[in-house]
Amino acid sequence: MSEKFDAIVVGAGPAGISCAHDLAKGGAHVLLLERGEYPGSKNVMGGVLYRKMMEDIIPEFYKEAPLERPIVEQKFMMMDKESAVTFSYKGMEWGKEPYNNFTVLRAKFDQWFADKAVQQGAILINETVVLECIVENGKVVGVRTDRPNGDVYADVVVLADGVNSLLAQSLGFHKEYRPDEVALATMEILKLDKKVIEDRFNLEDNQGCTIELFGDATKGILGTGFLYTNKDTLSIGVGTLLSGLIKHKIKPYELLEYVKSHPMIRTLIQGSEPQEYLAHLIPEGGYHSMGRIVGDGVIVIGDASQLVNAIHREGSNLAMTSGRLAAETILLAKEAGDFTEKTLDHYRVRLLDGFVGQDMKKYKDSTHHFDQNPHYFDQYIPMLNRAASQMFTVDGQSKWEKQKKIWKDLGSPKEKMKMARDMYRAWKVVK
Amino acid sequence: MLHIVACIKQVPDTKVIKMNPKTNTMDRRTAPAILNPYDAHAVEEAVRLRERYGGKVSVLTMGPPPAVKAIKKCIEIGADEGYLITDRRFAGADTLATSYALTKALNKISKENPVDLIICGKMSIDGDTGQVGPGIARRLDIPPLTSVNKVVEINKEEKKAIVHRKLEDGYEVVQSTLPCLFSVEKTINEVPYAPFPNMLKAAKYNPYIWSVDDLEDVDIKQLGLKGSPTIVSKVWAPPKPEGGTMLEGNRQEQVEQLLSILLKKKELFTIKGES
Ligand SMILES: Cc1cc2nc3c(=O)[nH]c(=O)nc-3n(C[C@H](O)[C@H](O)[C@H](O)COP(=O)(O)OP(=O)(O)OC[C@H]3O[C@@H](n4cnc5c(N)ncnc54)[C@H](O)[C@@H]3O)c2cc1C
Ligand SMILES: Cc1cc2nc3c(=O)[nH]c(=O)nc-3n(C[C@H](O)[C@H](O)[C@H](O)COP(=O)(O)OP(=O)(O)OC[C@H]3O[C@@H](n4cnc5c(N)ncnc54)[C@H](O)[C@@H]3O)c2cc1C
Numbered sequence: 001m002s003e004k005f006d007a008i009v010v011g012a013g014p015a016g017i018s019c020a021h022d023l024a025k026g027g028a029h030v031l032l033l034e035r036g037e038y039p040g041s042k043n044v045m046g047g048v049l050y051r052k053m054m055e056d057i058i059p060e061f062y063k064e065a066p067l068e069r070p071i072v073e074q075k076f077m078m079m080d081k082e083s084a085v086t087f088s089y090k091g092m093e094w095g096k097e098p099y100n101n102f103t104v105l106r107a108k109f110d111q112w113f114a115d116k117a118v119q120q121g122a123i124l125i126n127e128t129v130v131l132e133c134i135v136e137n138g139k140v141v142g143v144r145t146d147r148p149n150g151d152v153y154a155d156v157v158v159l160a161d162g163v164n165s166l167l168a169q170s171l172g173f174h175k176e177y178r179p180d181e182v183a184l185a186t187m188e189i190l191k192l193d194k195k196v197i198e199d200r201f202n203l204e205d206n207q208g209c210t211i212e213l214f215g216d217a218t219k220g221i222l223g224t225g226f227l228y229t230n231k232d233t234l235s236i237g238v239g240t241l242l243s244g245l246i247k248h249k250i251k252p253y254e255l256l257e258y259v260k261s262h263p264m265i266r267t268l269i270q271g272s273e274p275q276e277y278l279a280h281l282i283p284e285g286g287y288h289s290m291g292r293i294v295g296d297g298v299i300v301i302g303d304a305s306q307l308v309n310a311i312h313r314e315g316s317n318l319a320m321t322s323g324r325l326a327a328e329t330i331l332l333a334k335e336a337g338d339f340t341e342k343t344l345d346h347y348r349v350r351l352l353d354g355f356v357g358q359d360m361k362k363y364k365d366s367t368h369h370f371d372q373n374p375h376y377f378d379q380y381i382p383m384l385n386r387a388a389s390q391m392f393t394v395d396g397q398s399k400w401e402k403q404k405k406i407w408k409d410l411g412s413p414k415e416k417m418k419m420a421r422d423m424y425r426a427w428k429v430v431k
Numbered sequence: 432m433l434h435i436v437a438c439i440k441q442v443p444d445t446k447v448i449k450m451n452p453k454t455n456t457m458d459r460r461t462a463p464a465i466l467n468p469y470d471a472h473a474v475e476e477a478v479r480l481r482e483r484y485g486g487k488v489s490v491l492t493m494g495p496p497p498a499v500k501a502i503k504k505c506i507e508i509g510a511d512e513g514y515l516i517t518d519r520r521f522a523g524a525d526t527l528a529t530s531y532a533l534t535k536a537l538n539k540i541s542k543e544n545p546v547d548l549i550i551c552g553k554m555s556i557d558g559d560t561g562q563v564g565p566g567i568a569r570r571l572d573i574p575p576l577t578s579v580n581k582v583v584e585i586n587k588e589e590k591k592a593i594v595h596r597k598l599e600d601g602y603e604v605v606q607s608t609l610p611c612l613f614s615v616e617k618t619i620n621e622v623p624y625a626p627f628p629n630m631l632k633a634a635k636y637n638p639y640i641w642s643v644d645d646l647e648d649v650d651i652k653q654l655g656l657k658g659s660p661t662i663v664s665k666v667w668a669p670p671k672p673e674g675g676t677m678l679e680g681n682r683q684e685q686v687e688q689l690l691s692i693l694l695k696k697k698e699l700f701t702i703k704g705e706s
Binding site: 003123124148149151152 | 630
């Protein structure tokens with residue numbers, strides 16, 4: 001039998017690396033297993049990385065990590081077929097320390113981050129797939145890898161194997177996702193000259209912006225698109241609930257092509273060269289879809305436990321925080337010499353009491369609500385565009401007349417009532 | 432107890448590398464660094480011989496510090512120990528200077544634990560010369576056996592090795608004295624999916640790292656660019672094959688199609704009856 005570890009972490013994404021890093025730092029003997037050729041080699045993210053949660057693990061990481069650009073402007077585009085209403089915030093305070101967030105390319109970032117865990121003493125093994133947890137008397141005692149002599153044992157196994165965790169599923173912790181609990185996102189990395197990016201997006205040297213796309217970006221299907229600036233590339237993508245793709249019989253890459261050729265976007269990416277095409281699932285079922293996350297000898301973290309805040313495109317930060325809290329719990333359990341569910345439950349409590357749990361609960365009904373009510377995307381956003389066009393087109397009609405027309409465009413009194421009700425309900429589900 | 436040293440090289444993955452169209456050189460940043468595929472077979476053969484006869488497998492490479500990664504790959508395959516010689520003064524070496532530096536390192540390794548057999552790959556996938564192996568053998572004054580496709584026997588007591596050397600139309604059986612040097616074909620073995628304990632060992636392993644100053648009797652003038660008489664006058668990418676027709680179907684159909692094409696070429700054949 002090969003040597004025994006205090007903890008085995010499966011999956012070297014933000015969740016697993018954070019956990020392995022903090023475990024090793026706390027003196028635990030930890031093994032980090034990754035199926036990719038190297039951490040990040042298979043990972044997909046738009047890529048906004050949030051500074052605060054990363055700093056909770058490595059203070060001042062931005063001084064050495066391979067980051068693309070600090071974000072100084074966040075835009076939100078409500079798109080119709082040939083128009084868009086845009087809302088944006090730009091603040092120079094985001095352009096200097098301690099920053100707010102950054103764009104990253106995961107293939108580079110994860111590798112760097114995993115190196116940091118290794119420097120703390122974690123043992124990283126790549127190109128190795130974990131097939132299943134080894135369970136003895138109802139307790140997880142290790143993992144079985146796909147390699148010869150591939151069983152490894154530990155006091156606790158941390159499942160950080162990402163969205164649709166087959167490992168947590170096979171323990172019976174959650175069921176296979178329904179198509180309305182998971183989004184399929186496709187994205188491309190487009191090569192574009194650094195200087196062109198800065199001119200086109202109105203940016204200072206090495207500063208970045210993000211644009212979130214709603215409405216016609218997804219042809220009215222529930223989901224969002226994004227366009228982010230990296231050093232000398234752009235990341236562009238769309239993600240929609242799987243159920244939406246099925247219902248509208250549309251292929252994800254068709255949607256991506258559609259966004260890329262949209263008149264509001266086309267000019268921003270003109271002249272760029274596609275460098276990479278990526279696709280990935282995002283767990284968007286929220287709090288209601290979360291399964292069990294703690295058992296005897298096992299903890300589930302990150303996307304594997306459904307921790308994504310779809311409304312705010314936050315995932316990596318929740319993953320990191322869950323990894324950090326899991327490490328904290330395991331170190332306590334190690335001290336107590338007790339790895340039963342009862343002790344490890346500390347993790348679940350800390351997670352749900354903190355911002356992760358708060359946010360998951362706050363938005364618990366949002367995906368479902370917007371999925372059930374597609375008119376937010378396919379009716380109200382076009383309406384908003386027509387209103388803006390009407391108001392800002394100078395054509396000799398009085399503003400009073402224009403307001404009357406906009407009001408009329410909102411429909412019959414009954415429809416107006418419905419709209420008011422919808423706005424109130426939307427407010428309630430995200431309140 | 433046999434002591435086998437495999438010489439290994441970290442190379443850019445030429446399957447994915449892009450050529451810089453302006454300078455006509457390889458753009459090394461476009462390709463990940465991998466263990467030279469031939470060298471994986473060299474290490475695997477060393478490991479199999481150790482399994483057969485007992486002993487120890489060391490690997491040796493000259494390269495920049497990231498070449499540690501290639502050494503770890505060899506530990507995954509089953510090597511026991513790894514040595515990296517790295518120094519700015521080694522940089523820019525051609526095959527002459529490379530084999531000189533490697534020989535000095537082999538001398539040092541031999542002092543600790545005499546080397547019975549050195550195994551190299553047939554060639555590197557970036558330099559492609561296949562000269563480094565024989566270069567080392569010449570300097571150590573031991574027999575080089577190239578194109579080795581099978582090891583029949585190694586006998587340390589009797590100081591002999593018997594191998595098959597691949598020829599164009601078969602193979603020849605060759606006996607040599609020990610110590611000697613093999614450069615091996617890819618077909619000599621298959622490198623299996625590494626077992627987990629080896630992965631664990633590799634993840635934790637730190638190789639010996641030596642600079643020029645750690646080696647003995649080194650003539651600095653014979654190292655690196657200074658010690659390299661090779662002049663690269665021009666490098667170019669082979670032109671992409673143009674034109675041509677792909678023949679489809681089974682072998683019989685392809686032969687028939689080819690014949691009918693050839694027969695129609697009037698300039699090649701005159702068919703009886705026609706002038
Ligand atoms: C297109 C897109 C855009 C996104 N944009 C953002 C964004 O801008 N900001 C943000 O914060 N979040 C974003 N997210 C979400 C974010 O990517 C995830 O929430 C985050 O990556 C979760 O981290 P994780 O460590 O839980 O999982 P992952 O990053 O998915 O890591 C899981 C790891 O486990 C490995 N693995 C899986 N199974 C096995 C196995 N059996 N054996 C061994 N290894 C295994 C995988 O190879 C992988 O490395 C986006 C997601 C997508 C798809
Ligand atoms: C046209 C051309 C131009 C070149 N230009 C340059 C240049 O400008 N600058 C530069 O630095 N290099 C250059 N090189 C590379 C350099 O000359 C060779 O890569 C190097 O000397 C090794 O020779 P090789 O790659 O042909 O190896 P081969 O002789 O084909 O390798 C045979 C075997 O020898 C062993 N071996 C080879 N190299 C090593 C090593 N470093 N460590 C351990 N074992 C090894 C391996 O077992 C390998 O399988 C050039 C090569 C060519 C052909």
